[in-house]
Amino acid sequence: MGVVEFGGPEALRIVDVPERHAGPGEVRIRSAAATVSPTDTFTRSGDRAKWLSKWAPPYVPGMDVAGVLDEIGEGVATDLAIGDHVMAIVVPAASNGGYAEQVVVPAESVARVPAGVGDVAASTLPMNGLTARLALDLLGLAPGQTLAVTGAAGCFGGYTVQLAKADGLRVVADASEADTELVRELGADIVVRRGDDVAQRIRAAVPGGVDGLADGSIQNDALLGAIRDGGGFVAVRPFQGETERGITIHQVWVRTYAREQAKLDRLRQLVEEGALTLRVAKTIPVEQAAEAHRLLEKGGIRGRLVLTW
Template identity: 65%
Template structure:
């Protein structure tokens, strides 16, 4: 089958179309004929050799988001899915089977759910990993309805989902944006928008003098965001809590490690329901054939992409 992978770590140029053995579903598993796979930050880290891949032999196949059609169900698998169902899934690309940049992926049935109604494969591929990251962020912060959440990187895919999901759950949202992104972030539902930047904490604190109850650091700003958070509040970090320094003022640090939500079918299907209800917006920034995967990675790493770039098989 066709896949996009790398035989050595490096820049986008190491990605190429490769031919790898077709996987088959075993007991408890389903196979997806992948039609779309989104490009995520972790994909670039895997390609660059910055993520440990113990026991994995090349080609290294990135990809954490897959959307397509169920085309095989393993013997004895108990599932509500049927052959031909349109589905989406989060994929963990650090195992021997690789990631979602391939024509087929095989996953435990609990990792797969139906795609949102009325969406194409490309749109559905933007939701699983980033949506689950937003879901996990809100679950860890565990703010009560009416609580105040700050979101940095609000114009990005994770940030946008976090803003929309927080509003759906009755939170007040303070979000950052550049002048070019302010209209977008307001449209996502933010109650108040402040200018982005490393000193964003001061602007959030000016808007909310008592400090916010929780903060989702989608922009990966680190320790300087702590000034925005009230004593006893919480901060959710996407790349580990080490960059936040030492906890102070009773602030709790939460490490958002989305693979921990792998197989949580209720969480994944909850995203589908939110998309069906119009509570989250699926944003596609560009579509590339497998042969142009290096171009997709270059564009992503250049920054400023709003929505997800998607590789279409």
């Protein structure tokens, strides 16, 4: 499922591409599920047209998949076997994206699905889970320090809250009235009301300022007031504005963790231990991918939209 011409959700269509095989260091997955993420809409709309121009269309979005391992390339040292159910982070390139029946990825991009978890739920973990892991690693906070998370009810925000708690951090998170209980259940120690003045609300809850902040709500420099002098800020989109008071801005590019298999496998373990919650909002047949994009862009989705083959 991809695009030949950029556009709105209606631009998505079924496209035929040559069958791929796993090359040296690669594996192939027969996909059962692919998660829909905001980054996928950028591929579809043309926001990434300049970067994609090095290849001819079609362009296939998708950064998360789960399914059955069906081919292992030469030189791959792994305890995985053909027929195992696996999940993977995908770095889309031309027509090799996650919205495909067969996906070829580096072997280091793959881990087993968590025990007792189906492919649909497992597909929601790799990209957002690794994004949250990278965000926390960049901040480098020590157990007992305080992290603020905005957009905490969202996918990145929810994983960040839970991973931060697993790391021993104190977490302040934002939520709407409707999402307050959800964010508490994710483990936030303090929940403040979301909105344009959330930085002031966080600062009121933590008068000295938090040690670090993960900006899942994309409010950029409007949030700096919540952070102590010399603290850290993590941006999941290119940061807009200027920093202040010695606050370090960390830019997250999850592609840098695309081959961090040990970290992906640790996410699997945390799901099995009950420390990470996989949230599926709705499953949608891949033929209705346009509807999935419409729902995502409308906003308000809690959990992930998953395309099924």
